[in-house]
Amino acid sequence: MSAVWSASRAAVKRRRVQTFVIGLVVLCSSVTVLLALSLLSAASGPFDRAFAQQRGAHATVAFDSAKVSDERLGATARRAGVEAAAGPFAQAVVTIPEDWLWMGPGALTVVGRADPAGPVDRLELLTGRWATGPGELVLNWPVGGGPNPEWLGRELRSPGAPPLTVVGFAVSMSKSANAWVTPEQARALHPASAQMLYRFTEAGSEERLRDDVDRVTAGLPAGAVTGTQDYFTLKRAFSAQAEGYLPFMTLFGVLGLLVSVLIVGNVVSGAVVSGYRHIGVLKAIGFTPNQVVAVYLAMLSVPTVLGTVLGTLVGALISRPVLGIAFSGIETGTASVEAGPWLFVVCLLGLPTLVLLTALVPALRAHRLPAARAISAGSAPGTRRGLRVQRRLSGTRLPRALSLGMGQPFARPGRALLTMAAVALGVTTVTLTTGLTGTVLAYGETGKGEGGTLQVGVGSEAGGQTPPVLGDAEIERRLRAVPGVATVTARAFTKASLAGAGGTVFVDFYRGDRADSAEPVVRGHRPTGPGEVAAGPSFLAQHGLAVGDRTTLQLEGRRLDVTFVGMLAQGNAQALEATWRARDLLAPRAEPIEYLVRLAPAADAKAARTAVAAIDPGLHPELREPGNAATTTVVGFATVFTVLLSAVAALGVFNTVLLNTRERRRDLGMLKSIGMTPRQVVLMTVTSVAGPGLVAGLAGIPLGIAAHRLLVDHVGFIAFPESMKDVYHLPQLAALALAGVAIAVLGALLPARSAARLTIAKVLHNE
Known part of the structure; x- marks a missing residue:
């Protein structure tokens, strides 16, 4: 074996360039493959593990308390196919009219639970304690990392409801609520809904899960079910953005592997062909055919192992920021989004194995080559086909x-x-x-306009800024009067509860020339009526919706039935777009938080920005940058x-x-x-x-x-x-x-x- 290693080491020294090429190719392939595998693993594995650990609800169903009693809901837990159930829990939607902690004003879905344990949706308490008395509240912490302990003791105030003090933070992988209180406190919030959490014996597909929910709710009064959120919708919400990057990373990983295979095969084949005399000498001094093959494979193992190790290290270093980008804005809960150790083992073992198998095919040529023929061949023999082609080309005028x-x-x-x-x-x-x-x-x-677009933010006291002195109508009038301004669009927003979902969504209301500065509509059309909304692909995927689907938005006791009439090219994964008339019905007190000012082609953007800033000290114009x-x-x-x-x-x-x-x-x-x-x-x-x-x-x-x-x-x-x-x-x-x-x-x-x-x-x- 020492002779094989000595011969292969000498071959590496003679072929430094080829050794470097193989090492670089394998390094690049290791990085791309590791990143693709990391995304593939993180898209489902962490969620499923955390969901199973909490015994997450396969279906979270909201019922109209006015149409069905708690006794009838409790009886649904004993129906066929139900493995475990929890509830009914009183569910109320309260409104926080101003910025609180890390969130803006809007709706908050609150559920009454006596403790975080139970057969379904076992909450993990992160900081503080569980709510045990009146006026106490536990908030859901949806993202990775821990909440600030200094937030404990803060008060949240809602019109017509007693103040609620934050005593703890918990995580629900089922996203069953934004916050929890005691059952007695929940009844004091005048709940209009009741919540049931179900786990089924078989939940292998969306069709089967829908059938299970239909069977459980069969026989209840018409309209008793106000909304449903299921396991597959939650899983899509978790992995939707990462799966968007997955085809991109996978394709480049496959391209890298193919290039590796081609170049490694080419290098080894060339080494065998150009080394006929060397092969003959090795066999003449006693090397067996298997030892000759081992020499070529060992020659490859040095750059392959080095390239794989370095590539895996580089991939490990950049996989964390890549996963951070892929899961940015995603509510990960208790799921730990990181590359598993097994991925590094797969790369460290799999790529060298693939390279050596690729090299084995041309190396076997050296195995079959007789010593006498190899020595007599000297340098690689000529090929008659090539000579014939060259003779024909020599007859041309080239x-x-x-x-x-x-x-x-x-x-x-x-x-x-x-x-x-x-x-x-x-x-x-x-x-x-x-x-x-x-x-x-x-x-x-898109939406930038030939002359550019100014994004004019409106200051607020809650944000530590100077609020505007002028009213909305006067601000818009003066913006339109600025030289070079072509169109003005106002945007207001609020947080509302989406029927059946424990979380809340952001609703953006637009007024004015929206088409001039908006995201393009890929499917359907832009909202025109109060009951029409549009959203980006991430929002639709994360909430299990499609163009044409209907849902209900709830805020401060008001309900607005809406239809998704369009899919935007892109949009916030937690936001949907609606008209100003929808704002009048759902959130009439919502004021504009920004104005989008599109400039004419010949406008001076800097002068327009200066003029807009002079209108009111509460306006903060910035030139809109393309891309994201x-x-x-x-x-x-x-x-x-x-x-x-x-x-x-x-x-x-x-x-x-x-x-x-x-x-x-x-x-x-x-x-x-x-x-x-x-x-x-x-x-x-x-x-x-x-x-x-x-x-x-x-x-x-x-x-x-x-x-x-x-x-x-x-x-x-x-x-x-x-x-x-x-x-x-x-x-x-x-x-x-x-x-x-x-x-x-x-x-x-x-x-x-x-x-x-x-x-x-x-x-x-x-x-």
């Missing part, structure tokens, strides 16, 4: 350097095809990133992966050209001896890869376009309109076709110049 270079790929067709495949994947990545960048830039310009963190993250990662994969593809070309020049040292010496100049050597060498690079580029473009369409259709947090997906045009495609040539030429330049500097005497002396 310069001799070009004809010789164009014929070289036919001498090693297998090696040429592997190199072309690596270049094609590089062009695929470049095409994909070009399309993603075009789509995201088009999205970033999510789209910037996508483009950033896509660009990084494109540079890495393109560099790796170029290194694959570099390796191929290096092998070719080493094999053809004698031919190069002969060509130089009959008058070929160094410049002609460079031209011949570069031409040998430029043609295959062009073909690979033409093959990679449709693959990149298909990958772009796949990604933009499955980014969960944005739904791009068709106009933003159609980003490829003829000049772009022509430039992308040359990307394959550029990658190939960049990879070939260094070994081509090295070959050009070879002296005739040195080459013939070696022969």
Whole structure:
């Protein structure tokens, strides 16, 4: 075994460049694969573990207390298919009219429970204690990290209700409420609903869960069920944004693995072909065929292990911020969103295994090669097919350097095809990133207007700012009078309770020229009536809704039945859009918190900003920037992966050209001896890869376009309109076709110049 290791170590020293290429390829693949696996694991595993630990409710059902009694609701717990149930609990919706703790004014769903335990939805108390007396309240803490202990003892006041003092913070993976009080305190809040929590014996699919809920509620009075929230909706809410990133990360991970396989196979195949004499010598001095194969596999194991370890370390370092971005704004509860240790084990063991299996196929060629044939072959033998092609090309009017270079790929067709495949994947990545960048830039310009848009915030005392002196109508009148202003849109918002859900949602009300500065509508249309709303894909996914579905918004005893008439390109995962007339019905006291001021094309944005700030000390104008963190993250990662994969593809070309020049040292010496100049050597060498690079580029473009369409259709947090997906045009495609040539030429330049500097005497002396 020591002889095998000594021979492989010597082979590593002789092939430092190939060793570096393999190590870099494996490192890049390790990073992308680890990130994709981290997202895949975090999208479901942490939620399911935390949900099971709390015995979360498969269904949280709200009932109208005026239509069904608590006794009849309690009897539903004994129906077929129910594994466990808790309740009925009194459920009230109270309104907090001003900012409190970390939240803005709006509705708060409060449920009366005697303790946090029970057969279903066992709450985890984070800080403080459970509510045991009148006027005490436990708040739900929905996000990771712990609440500030200084918030304990704060009072929340609601009109027509006694003040409630915060005595603790708890977490519910079922999102059954915003807060909990004692059952006696809940009755003092005049609840209109009762809540039941169910766990079923079988809840493997949404259809089965709906059937279970229908069976449990069968026989109750019509209209008794006011809303339902189920396990699958909660799980979608948890993983919706991460699953939007998953296709992107997975695709780049697969591309990285494919490039790794191609280049590793190419390197080992080239090492075997160019090392015929070395193989023959090893066998002649007593190495068995298996030991020869072991030499080549051990030669690969050094850069592979180093690349895997470094790639796993880099992936571990950046996986936490990537997961933080993927789960930003998500209510994670007690779920710990992080990459599991098993992912690192999979990468550390899986990638080296894949690389060695890839290398085994060409290494077996050395296993079968007889010693006498290997020694007699010397340098790699010529190929008749390549010579025939070169003879035919020599009969054309092409310069001799070009004809010789164009014929070289036919001498090693297998090696040429592997190199072309690596270049094609590089062009695929470049095409994909070009399309993603075009789509995201088009999205970033939405609503910006040719002259720009000012986002004018309205100060408030609760936010520690100076409130406006002027009224809403006067502010809008003066904004429209500013030179260069084209349109003005007012936005107010409130928090409301969504029927059947324990949490609350933000409702944005718009007045004015909304279409000029709004998110584009991808499906349906923008709300026009008081009973119409629209939301982004994240909101719809997290709440299990779709365009055409109906729900009810509740606030301060007012109820507004609404229909989702449109899906926006993007929107806050917890917010929906409504009209100003809906504001008059649901939250008439909600005042504008900002104005969106679109400027005319020739307007001076800085002058307009100064003029707006002078209207009232409570106005805070800022020039609206295009894009957002999510789209910037996508483009950033896509660009990084494109540079890495393109560099790796170029290194694959570099390796191929290096092998070719080493094999053809004698031919190069002969060509130089009959008058070929160094410049002609460079031209011949570069031409040998430029043609295959062009073909690979033409093959990679449709693959990149298909990958772009796949990604933009499955980014969960944005739904791009068709106009933003159609980003490829003829000049772009022509430039992308040359990307394959550029990658190939960049990879070939260094070994081509090295070959050009070879002296005739040195080459013939070696022969």
